[in-house]
Amino acid sequence: MVKTPISPAQKVSKLENIKEHSNFLREPLASELLEDTNRFSQDAIQILKFHGSYQQYNRDKRAKGQEKDYRMMLRTRNPGGFISAQLYSTIDGLSDEYGNNTLRVTTRQGLQIHGILKKNLKASISAIVKSMGSTLGACGDINRNVMAPPAPLKNRPDYGYAWEYADKIADLLRPQSNAYYEIWLDGEKAISVEEDPEVTAARQRNINGTNFEEGEEPLYGQHYMPRKFKCSVTVPGDNSIDLYTHDVSLVVITDDSGELLGFNVLTGGGMGRTHNREETFPRLADPLGYVAKEDVFDLMKAILATQRDYGDRVQRRHARMKYLIEDWGIDKFRSQVEEYLGKALEPFKPLPPWEYKDFLGWHEQGDGKLFLGISIENGRIQDQGDFRLKSALQKITKEYSLPMRLTANHNLIFYEINPIDQADIESILLHCGIVSDPEKIDSLTRYSMACPALPTCGLAVTESERALPGILERINNVLARVGLAGEEIVIRMTGCPNGCARPYMAELGFVGSAPESYQVWLGGDANQTQLAQPYIDKLPDKDIESFLEPLFAYFKQDKTKQETFGQFCQRVGFEALRTFSENYTPPKPRRVRKNQHRVSVQxxxxxxxxxxxxxxxxxxxxxxxxxxxxxxxxx
Known part of the structure; x- marks a missing residue:
């Protein structure tokens, strides 16, 4: 029998009781949805997350004595970032009809609509499901969107396997409660792709206590997971999905002829932390072992069951699987997984070095057709001034019905493009002010990420998405001043320490610590293979230039050939960085010639x-x- 996650005498977090009394994700959400109000209660909000939505409010409009401007954020669940042309058109239309006229590509390869009123939430979710999409499990204490490399390389079987198993694992770990369809579609299940019978059989198979025999949720039970559970599937060498940051990452292993053999497995990654709480920290995943393809579903269930049954349900900030592995050690964790699995894992297979890939620009996809990677600054799809990305994507989708894959760096890939259409698509982009050549994109912008933060996220303590473009311009000026113009540095920013844009993997990470102030992390790797470390706890926004100039000057002076900024910071160490900064004297500014004058432009x-x-x-x-x-x- 499965271990009971919560004993009657055990003190647990409030959310565990909310889940237990939700009737498998129904209440109080279903009842409150029928009420003529503009918001949900705190208990309903927690259940709403499992259905793919967060209740937020516009913090720019908050005024003392006035009710908050409550709006819902809706997030899609689409394994491997796949969005069909039909689904994109539906979501794009919803953003105009019910949202704030923008879309947001997430760092987990999903789409978000911001600004939906409570009264329009049901119509929005219903439209998405009827267009073959879903929001179920995009948030909440459950398996989240399963990630995979977005590149449609048709002549690479391993990439095909990554897509296939991202879909299958997403299906395997999908909630089985009918609550989603009862609430949002009045009990009617929309037509969907038939689940692989192998996946259905694997979910139903109870091996050594992995399953609950009663209730609607064979894998989750009535308490679901202690916290969110994140998975990815990739191929050797391709780190386009930040594989070290997930609870579980699978690496496709094939034979010399391209046939699937099995998967390397890594476990225990995660980014979230809390300021001034040393017991919380970002962590890189550890190699767990290798599993043959025929056992991969049972292994995923065994890993989920281990976290489900032994994860911390008392302290939510200690509830992620990374803390269980940190407390137990990887060997004890492996032993418990093997107990559920009923067999030992094989040793981890050798792998080539990992490399970050963004797949921007035009590429041949291996079967005569093309794909196009489009850079989206901070993931925000909108029309703004001369840059009309939203209009461009609308027109391309309408005229060519192309499928797309969203990326972990919140960009977008159109694929299955006929070569004869390349010039016309390029013309649409050019007309809308969109650059398709990645070499023409500012290097800092190309590799940067920011979370939405203010004004929509209730956790943000300072700006992120709205601040980063201006900060990158200022950083570019500093780089130019020290002779490093055009230097590529992975910069990531979040408005709070939860790490949604994965700043702890960046070469230069900004983490909101107070209004207009950031904690700074240094030393991540451009290929996202090593963890950055905190360098300064509170850097005021106004001091960014004076803080960075000596660091960049030291980098320019002492870096080795091909060494990146993050590698340099790791090599010389923080003590050397601080010593150089303390003794740094900025060069005297050049005298401005009398015939130089300033002219402002829009x-x-x-x-x-x-x-x-x-x-x-x-x-x-x-x-x-x-x-x-x-x-x-x-x-």
Whole structure:
């Protein structure tokens, strides 16, 4: 029999009782949805998360004595980042009809709609499900969206296996309660892709106590997981999904002919932490072992059961699987997993070095067709000034019905593109001000990520998405000042320590610690294979330049060939960084010549001027001078 996760005498967190009395994710959500109010209660909010939505409010509009402007954020569940043309069109339309006219690509390869009123939530979820999508399990104490490399490399069988098993594991660990369909579709299940019979059989098979024999949830029971549970599937060498940051990561292992043999398994990664709580910390996943393909579903159940039954249900900040493994050690954890599995795992197979890939730009997908990776700054799909990404994606989707894959770096890939359509698609992008050539994208912007933070996230203590573009511009200026213009540095920012944009893996990570202040982490790797470390607890936004200049100057002075900023920080150590910074004297600024004057231009025009400068590889003032001379010559 399965171990009972909660004994009657055990003191547990409040949320455990909410889950227990929810009737398998129904109440009080179902009842409150029928009420003519603009918000849910705190208990209903917790159950709402399992259905893929968070209740938020616009913190920019909050005024003393007035009720909060409550809105819902809705998040999709789409394994491997797959979004069909039909589903994208539906979600895009919902963002205009019920949302805030934008979409957000998440760092777990999903889409978010912000700004939905409570009264429109049911219509929104119903429309998504009827377009072959889902939001079930996108949030909550449950298996989240299963990630996989987004590249549609049709001549690489291992990439195909990664997609296939991301789908199958998502199905295997999907909640079985009918609550989702009862609440959002009045009990009607929309037409969906038939689940693989092998997955159905594996879920139903009770091996050494992995399953509950009673109730609607054979794997989760009435208490579900202690906290969220995150999985990924990738191929050797491809770290486009930050494999060390998940509870479970599978690595496809094939034979020389490309046939699937099994999977390397890593467990115990996670990013979330709490400021000033040393017992909370980010952690990299450990190698667990190797499993043959025929045992992979039973292994996933065994890992889930171990965390389900032994994870901390008293202290939620200590409830992730990474803490269980940290407390037990990987050997004890492996032994418990093997007890559920009923057999020993094989040793971890050798792997090549990991490399981060973003797949931006045009590529041949291996079968004569093309795919196109489009960079989306901070994942925000919107029309703003001359840059009309939302309109471009609408037009491409409508005219070509292309499937897409979202990426872990919150970008987007269109694929199955006929080569004859390449020029027309490029024309649409150009007309909407979108750059498809990754070499023309600012290098800091290309590799950066930020969480949404203010004004929608209730956990944010400071800005992130809205602040990062300006901060990157300031950092670029510092890099240019020390002779490192164009340097590639992985920069990630979050408005709180929960780590949604995975800042603890960045070469330079900013983590909100107070209004307009950030904790700074240094020393991550460009390929996301090593953990950064906290360098300073509270850096005011206004001091970013003076803080970074000596670090960059030291990097410029002493870096080795091909060494990245994160590798440099790890090599020299924080003591050396601090010593150099304390003794650093900024070079005297150049004397401004008397014939130099400043002229202001609108933001959109400046962006175009900056892009032209990069494209033509000449200074902006030279382009302006030439344009003005041509203008006055016409008079």
């Amino acid at each position: 933001d959109a025009m400046f962006a175009r001027l900056k892009q032209a400068s990069q494209d033509e590889k000449r200074p902006m003032n030279q382009i302006v001078q030439q344009a003005l001379e041509a203008y006055f010559a016409e008079e």
